[in-house]
Amino acid sequence: MxxxxxxxxxxxxxxxxxxxxxxxxxxxxxxxxxxxxxxxxxxxxxxxxxxxxxxxxxxxxxxxxxxxxxxxxxxxxxxxxxxxxxxxxxxxxxxxxxxEAEPATGKRLAIGIAMTRDFLPEEVGTMAEVREVAAAVRIALEEAGIDDPRDVHYVQVKGPLLTPALVTDAESRGAKLVTNDPNGSKPYARGATALGVAVALGEVDEADLSDDAIAKRMDLYSSVANTSAGGELRNCEILLFGNSSKAGGDLRIGHAVLKDVVDGDAVRAAIANAVGDDADPAVALDRVKAIFAKAEAPVGGMLRGSRTTMLSDADIHYERHARAALGAVITSITGDAKIFVSGGTEHQCKPGEAPIAAIVQV
Incomplete structure (x- = not known):
């Protein structure tokens, strides 16, 4: 590959x-x-x-x-x-x-792709979604030719959220939903898919999970999941990225954890992790092919001792504030504004933190 x-x-x-x-x-x-x-x-x-x-x-x-x-x-x-x-x-x-390609000397970037079945509205944001995503992640892991989950650096999941039509459908059948608010369903939808990744990669024990834990037990999380939810899907699409000894080419992927939305050191750390932990990230900047990150508001609205209005702004949702801030930080380092920054980090790293992954040429 x-x-x-x-x-x-x-x-x-x-x-x-x-x-x-x-x-x-x-x-x-x-x-x-x-x-x-x-x-x-x-x-x-x-x-x-x-x-x-x-x-x-x-x-x-x-x-x-x-x-x-x-x-x-x-x-x-x-x-x-x-x-x-x-x-x-x-x-x-x-x-x-x-x-097709012959394996390279050393591990190289590999991708595995899997899809879940379609979900009923009442399954969105529940353990049913967690289990289906976990099963799909295991399929993607095998397709990527990755034997060790520690070689996985980024799992992108896109799944469904609740739309008004789906809410109406469920209510007409007397089905119980995690919420009747379409936008309010995003934390549950993102959280369930992130926990599915965590279970499949051994970051969380399924025995510790329940419907009540989703979007609430934030001490349970994945450090490599990057999940989004949209009304255009009914199933979940899983894209798993890691480094495999079975892959060829000249690309590698690495990841790090953003401590907050202005953590430039984590951007450099993800790049260095992709090239090799002993690499100088400054030298590797011109090798960066893509960056994928999550953005989150600081816990309590306090960023390194200073108050922000991200969580109290009634006009602009905090996700939009966070995406703008992190996007500027990453662009200032890489010089490329074509980066993937998504909001909402339920069960994706510790509260206030967020995952970031970098693909580089080696």
Whole structure:
């Protein structure tokens, strides 16, 4: 396996011109595309339709190249979107390709992809979702050729949240939901999928979990999960990234934990971890191919002894504040604003902390 990583600019959620250019130039081969992870300029909420629009637009572009219908393209390729490009964050997508290659000397970047079944509304944010995601992560781990869970550095999960239509459906059947608030379902949805990752990788014992623990027991978490929820999905898509001795190519991935949204040292640590823990991250900056991170408001609104208004601002949700802040910090270090920064860290690192992963060329 050889994994390729390609950044694609997007002028709007329907703009496919840069991907088309890279395909026509031969740098991206459509038949090798297995996944995309991107940012759109939507609001990131339950009514953010830019994510579905972006998937539709890219599927329409790729359909003739792959001789498939647009719907079949969306089933063949895992599309993961996060809405919200506040501050300097640039709308884009990262295209992942996979091809045959002989194993390299040393471990190299590998990717495993798996999907869960569709969930009923009453299953979103519950142990049913935790268990299904855990099973899918194990499948992705095997597909990636990774034997040791410690070689996993980033697991991206995109799953469903509750929409008004799904809430109405459940209520008509007398089914109990984790909440009747669509936007309020995001912490449960993100939390359940993160705990699924934690269970599969041995970070959390399933015996310690229950429906009541989801979005409440924040001492239970994964350090490598990065989860999002959207109304455009009914199932969960799992993209697992790690380093495998069975993979070829010249890319590696590493991760670190952000202590807060201005933790530049953690950005450098993730880069160094990808190249090798003894590497000088300053030297490796020009080798960075992609950065993926979560952003969280500081606990109690206090950032290194100073009060912030992230948690008390009635006009701008804290996730938008946090994404903008972290995006600026990462961009100031790497010089590239085409980075994936998503909000909401339920069961993704300790409260106030957040995961960050870096893919580099070695």
């Amino acid at each position: 050889r994994v390729g990583v390609h950044k694609v600019k997007m002028g709007n959620p329907g703009d496919v011109s840069d991907l088309k250019r890279q395909i026509e130039e031969g740098s991206i081969k459509p038949h090798e595309i297995v996944a995309m992870i991107g940012k759109t300029e939507g609001n990131g909420g339950a009514n953010d339709f830019t994510r579905g629009f972006a998937t539709q637009s890219l599927s329409l572009l790729l359909a003739p190249y792959l001789d498939l219908s647009p719907d079949a393209v969306a089933k063949r390729i895992a599309f993961v979107w996060s809405g919200g490009t506040e501050g300097v964050l640039s709308p884009h997508t990262t295209v992942f390709t996979r091809s």
